[in-house]
Amino acid sequence: MPLVSPFETSFGRIITRDSILLEIFAEGLIGIGECVADRDPGYAYETSGTAWHILKDFLIPALLGHDVHDAIDLLQIVLGIKGHAMAKAGLEMAFWDLLGKKTGHSLRDLLGGTRNRVPVGVSIGLQESHEKLVATVEDYLALGYQRVKIKIKPGRDVDDTLAVRSAFPDLPLQVDANSAFTLESAEALIPLDDLNLLLIEQPLAEDDLWDHSRLQRKFRTPLCLDESIISPRHARQALEMDACRIVNIKVGRVGGISQGVAIHDLCQAQDTPVWCGGMLETGVGRAANLALASLPNFKLPGDISATDRYYERDITEQCFTLNSDSTISVPDSPGLGVSLDAKAIAKFSLRNLRLK
Ligand code: NPQ
Ligand code: MG
Numbered sequence: 483m484p485l486v487s488p489f490e491t492s493f494g495r496i497i498t499r500d501s502i503l504l505e506i507f508a509e510g511l512i513g514i515g516e517c518v519a520d521r522d523p524g525y526a527y528e529t530s531g532t533a534w535h536i537l538k539d540f541l542i543p544a545l546l547g548h549d550v551h552d553a554i555d556l557l558q559i560v561l562g563i564k565g566h567a568m569a570k571a572g573l574e575m576a577f578w579d580l581l582g583k584k585t586g587h588s589l590r591d592l593l594g595g596t597r598n599r600v601p602v603g604v605s606i607g608l609q610e611s612h613e614k615l616v617a618t619v620e621d622y623l624a625l626g627y628q629r630v631k632i633k634i635k636p637g638r639d640v641d642d643t644l645a646v647r648s649a650f651p652d653l654p655l656q657v658d659a660n661s662a663f664t665l666e667s668a669e670a671l672i673p674l675d676d677l678n679l680l681l682i683e684q685p686l687a688e689d690d691l692w693d694h695s696r697l698q699r700k701f702r703t704p705l706c707l708d709e710s711i712i713s714p715r716h717a718r719q720a721l722e723m724d725a726c727r728i729v730n731i732k733v734g735r736v737g738g739i740s741q742g743v744a745i746h747d748l749c750q751a752q753d754t755p756v757w758c759g760g761m762l763e764t765g766v767g768r769a770a771n772l773a774l775a776s777l778p779n780f781k782l783p784g785d786i787s788a789t790d791r792y793y794e795r796d797i798t799e800q801c802f803t804l805n806s807d808s809t810i811s812v813p814d815s816p817g818l819g820v821s822l823d824a825k826a827i828a829k830f831s832l833r834n835l836r837l838k
Contacts, residue, residue, distance in 0.1 A: 483793055485497055485498060486790065490608040490633065492635035492660045495607075496520070499764075500520060500521040500832075501519070501767075502534060503827070504516070508580060511580055513581070517573075518571070526709070527565075528568045533566065533572065536569040537569050541560060541566075542573070543837070545573065567741075580817065582819075588812075588815060590772075590773040591814075593739070597778075603627055604629075605633070606622065606632050608638055612645035616649045625788075626805075628654065628808035629654040629655075634659050639674070655679055661687050661688050664693075665693045665696060668686065668697055672700065675703050680782060681705065681706040682705050684706070684707055688710050695720075695724050705727065707730065709735070710726075717745045729756045730757060731780075746777050755780075755782055757775075757781065757782035758784035764796055765797060765798025765820050766797070769798070772786060773819075786810060795826055796823070797823055797826045798820040798821065799822070799823045800813070800819070
């Protein structure tokens with residue numbers, strides 16, 4: 483799917499988004515889910531290719547023919563397959579949608595969400611110049627986004643952030659390095675500590691909780707982990723070693739909505755705020771993010787922007803718009819609360835496979 487504008491991070495620049503859409507047919511109902519793996523392994527090791535393989539050859543065959551009553555049953559089935567969180571999460575999302583449709587409950591209600599609308603912000607990619615960056619931030623503020631995240635990388639860090647901070651002294655602002663620094667090179671980020679940021683996201687490698695805990699000691703600003711938090715256990719250990727003080731939750735990265743809720747609950751019990759990350763989802767994954775972010779310990783605005791921030795044409799009939807208070811309303815129809823736009827699906831589909 484073509485993006486409205488290119489999106490550049492420390493790991494690369496994309497202009498189109500690939501994803502795998504899943505449909506589970508059961509009891510006369512269809513549950514839909516989205517696997518957020520991308521074409522390239524830049525953000526994570528999973529790709530749309532690896533997810534397709536794991537779904538087709540392992541996850542779906544393990545599921546077919548089983549009686550699955552709840553998400554715990556499903557987790558038991560997928561537990562024997564290591565890794566591949568995004569593939570698992572796509573399938574699990576379709577299962578939650580099905581469960582909602584079967585019971586007549588929205589995903590928000592199934593999860594115990596407590597809000598009808600959730601605060602959101604916008605994630606802005608690396609720009610050509612400070613002028614362009616500040617102008618882009620200004621454009622999103624004019625659209626009503628009240629929290630901004632900018633991407634940083636080595637050499638494009640303090641100056642970029644300072645440019646935005648100088649132009650918008652009171653803006654709730656955060657930065658995301660997508661693991662581009664080392665403990666040594668992250669010394670360059672120390673001046674960020676004086677820029678009143680909400681958080682600094684994932685400065686170091688994804689498999690490096692320990693160096694994040696060493697780095698957190700040097701900052702008053704909370705570090706927030708994204709790529710590093712791949713399970714409730716990783717979240718617990720990160721908090722125990724003070725590797726971060728805020729946690730980003732993404733359904734795809736943690737292997738499903740249930741795991742996302744588990745991390746939410748664990749962080750809540752430790753008074754650690756969480757927020758909902760984004761993976762340039764279609765309307766399907768966006769609906770799941772909104773339901774998840776309606777839980778009470780999602781204390782910071784999510785990277786869940788309006789549909790038109792990413793896509794001119796989405797694959798759901800519903801499109802999500804920004805309310806005037808920088809929130810997006812949580813769907814309240816059964817399941818995810820979205821339906822597919824068959825014409826858009828036909829237009830964007832590259833491959834199709836049905837397993838029985
Ligand atoms: C993050 N998301 O928080 C991610 C990074 C990201 C909204 O900043 C294709 C697939 C493109 C996954 C671009 C946001 C992506 C992607 C960015 C993930 O780290
Ligand atoms: Mg991130």
